Amino acid sequence: MAVDGQDDTQRPAGSGHERVLLSPPDVGPLEESYLLRALRSGWVAPVGPEIDAFEREVAERVGTAHAVALASGTAALHLALMAVDVRPGDAVIVPTLTFVATANAVVYTGAEPVFVDCEPESGNLDPELLDRALRELRRAGRRVAAVLPVDMFGSCADYGRIQPICAAAGVPVVEDAAEALGATLDGRPAGSFGRAGILSFNGNKIITTSGGGMLVSDDGALVDRCRYLSTQARQPVPHYEHTDTGYNYRLSNLLAAVGRAQLRRLDSMMARRRAHRSRYAELFAPTAGVRLLGAGDPAANCWLTSIVVDPEATGWQAAELAAHLAAADIETRPVWKPMHLQPVFAGARTLLTGTAERLFATGLTLPSGSGMSRQQLDRVCARIDDFLRRSPRGTDHDLPEVRRAHDTESVGAAVFTS
């Protein structure tokens, strides 16, 4: 975090300071021209032709029949959960390794997020544990109203296994593809796997509208319902008439114009992030004990690249590399802190193996932005390289508490807490 409390990842790139950021917005002349055109058209509102076109273009890219542009990915999650009939008191299964918005959206509906652990290679929801959680919740007499897999850092969750499990249990999937626009799984685009999917266009995402999101689905009635709820649930009569509690969740026409320009550049921005990831893969390849999170996924959008460090093998820890890079004004960040460790979710029901905790303790996210210049990436790699050269291999470093706690924990012996 910066001193003023702003999130560094959201600062403009190339704004005069030398700091290399994790994933700043990558906008330029194309976005400027689209924005100006929208402004000059007079459609300065949460309705207008840019929104209609942006919805059509995103739906086409994701391969769904419909889309509704919204103020944020969080708003899209909230509406999607309501639209699949999540009600107060229901349980909703959420991977514990995610950004807080996934779990918060469940809380907004009055339902209870149940946190399930992830797979070590990808950090995505563990299908076997999901199956077990569904069975155990059923046995406990709970109504499980939705499963909310997250496409972690732009890599699709294992829908080949998740979908049949959810179908057999009769539970709808809502896909949190906030980080995954452009990724695919077996040729099918991220966002298209659930009853509904959601995308985020927050400032740090693969494409941005500065702030914004979208709900995508093949289900026309579901999308109509979300559109209605997103516009204060206004009835189609001349005066203001309301029979439901609605929300002010629509995206502005100006921001939709920015999104359209970004969407045109999505493939080239994805290619740049992929090239950064390849460079990091080469750099760390000779170092035993370092792997890239989700390295086995050739169709990820490479939104963020994270390494996972085994300190027993490397003789150093992720946090030490982070400190070395911070001293060189290079931003890094730990992998998500699991939801079940967040004070706001203390006491939540969980099904855990310790994998998410280990990824939090040993993972480090590296600068990944598509706007990162060759010189900046060279600088990051040079600083990593001098850290690796100076690091004694296999020395007995003091491990922080969280690591020690998990060294003794057996993996796979998940315990369902209630």
Ligand SMILES: Cc1ncc(COP(=O)(O)O)c(C=O)c1O
């Ligand atoms: C996994 C995940 N879900 C949901 C969100 C929420 O999106 P937004 O910031 O657009 O509300 C984000 C990112 O911000 C995210 O990373």
